[in-house]
Amino acid sequence: MLSKTSTVGAVILALLALGIAAPDVLSAQEKKKEWKDRAEYDLYESIGKTSDPNAWQSILDKWKTQYPQSEYADVRRQMYLATFRQLNHPREAFNAAQEVLKDNPNNLVALSAIVGYIYQLVPANQAQLTPQMIADLETAEKAATHILDNLDPVYSKDNRPPEMTDEAAAKAKPELKTFAQKTVGYISLERKDYEKAQAELTKALQLDPTQGQVSYWLGSAVLAQNKTRPELQPVALFDFARAAAFDGSGGLPAADRKQVQDYLTRIYVQYHGSNEGIDKLLASAKMNSLPAAGFAIPSKSDLESQRIAAEEAAARANPMLALWRSIKAELSSETGPAYFANNMKDAQLPGGVNGVTRLKGKLVSGAPESRPKELLLAVENPAVPDVTLKLDSPLPGKMDPGAEIEFDGVAKSYTKDPFMVTFEVEKSKVVGWTGKNELKRSTASKKIVNP
Secondary structure (H helix, E strand, C coil), X not given: CCCHHHHHCHHHHHHHCCCCCCHHHCCHHHHCCCCCCHHHHHHHHHHCCCCCHHHHHHHHHHHHHHCCCCCCHHHHHHHHHHHHHHCCCHHHHHHHHHXXXXXXXXXXXXXXXXXXXXXXXXXXXXXXXXXXXXXXXXXXXXXXXXXXXXXXXXXXXXXXXXXXXXXXXXXXXXXXXXXXXXXXXXXXXXXXXXXXXXXXXXXXXXXXXXXXXXXXXXXXXXXXCCCCCHHHHHHXXXXXXXXXXXXXXXXXXXXXXXXXXXXXXXXHHHHHCCCCCHHHHHHHHHHCCCCCCCCCCCCHHHHHHHHHXXXXXXXXXXXXXXXXXXXXXXXXXXXXXXXXXXXXXXXXXXXXXXXXXXXXXXXXXXECCCCCCEEEEECCECCECCEEEEECCCCCCCCCCCCXXXXXXXXXXXXXXXXXXXXXXXHHHXXXXXXCCCCCCCHHHCCXXXX
């Protein structure tokens, strides 16, 4: 997930691109120093006559060998640093920068080189840090912390490159502050100090919310605390969503965002139980670098607890319906036939189970329509019939569908698909039937018409 442009940053790349100092840019103080002899000066001057950094290194090595105690040794150390930067030798440049800082702990280029090259010397996600990596991280942390604590002195004219204008320095200063802050967070992440990494990377995003890479690192730091602080998992999901969704300047490349989104989808479903709500999460994260206070995503266990609580509340409010749903769940399972044979067949139901003395449903139809001996009821869903009542004798008259009927009876059979339980019920145990016998027209009331 790391790339040079997303990790090193424009301000560091600009500083690392600066050329080495030519003989005519020595400071006034340096010009007060004395060369050992003309030959030493000629070595120094010859460096500016070539643009080949390999030649620079060869000349610097010769100068160091012939004049190890030169009064210009500090200048030579800066030139070594510039040479290794031009050669793109991170290890040598990192070491040279440390030597420059011994002369001037506020040297901008040296500090920038250390915090810039650490990403190459200690790549992300190291399973095991070597002793050298541990030492490099300590060096980089000191440099980044020094930048954060001494930003103004570091950017003073005495410590920045001579060609850097006041305007350029003012523009670069906040950028380097952000980069140093993110580097402190990165170092903590590599050390697996996840709590500190979370705090430091959060500060980096507060300085610059457009850092997609930092959002990804922050999500990794938060998720890594899962065992000790599982309540933070929603925050990690938000951070990954931010890295995946933010496509403005500073965001990850499109291919990386797609990779992060695929990863987010997988862990979101693991946590939440489905991808429901992930679109809203991505939309929110695209607009905000950090989650709002109180941000939460319910976990699978949260949702299950909510479901159980809702079912318990529903059961208290309607114990009959709760009983029927329990029966239906048993009969719809793979062991449904055995459950029916062992617990329901030829049994009087509901029989006072959980205090329920009758089952209740909406009338769907009667057969026949008038004076029916069979009723079709919908107990759970008014639109879906799930009970058939076979009566010992016809009920009077007829009723319109939708009327509420209560009953208790003997379970005789059931089918799983479509779901239907058939009961034998005595007419006297049907409650709620209000059908009346149809009036028969009396012959006495007929009007007789004589032919």
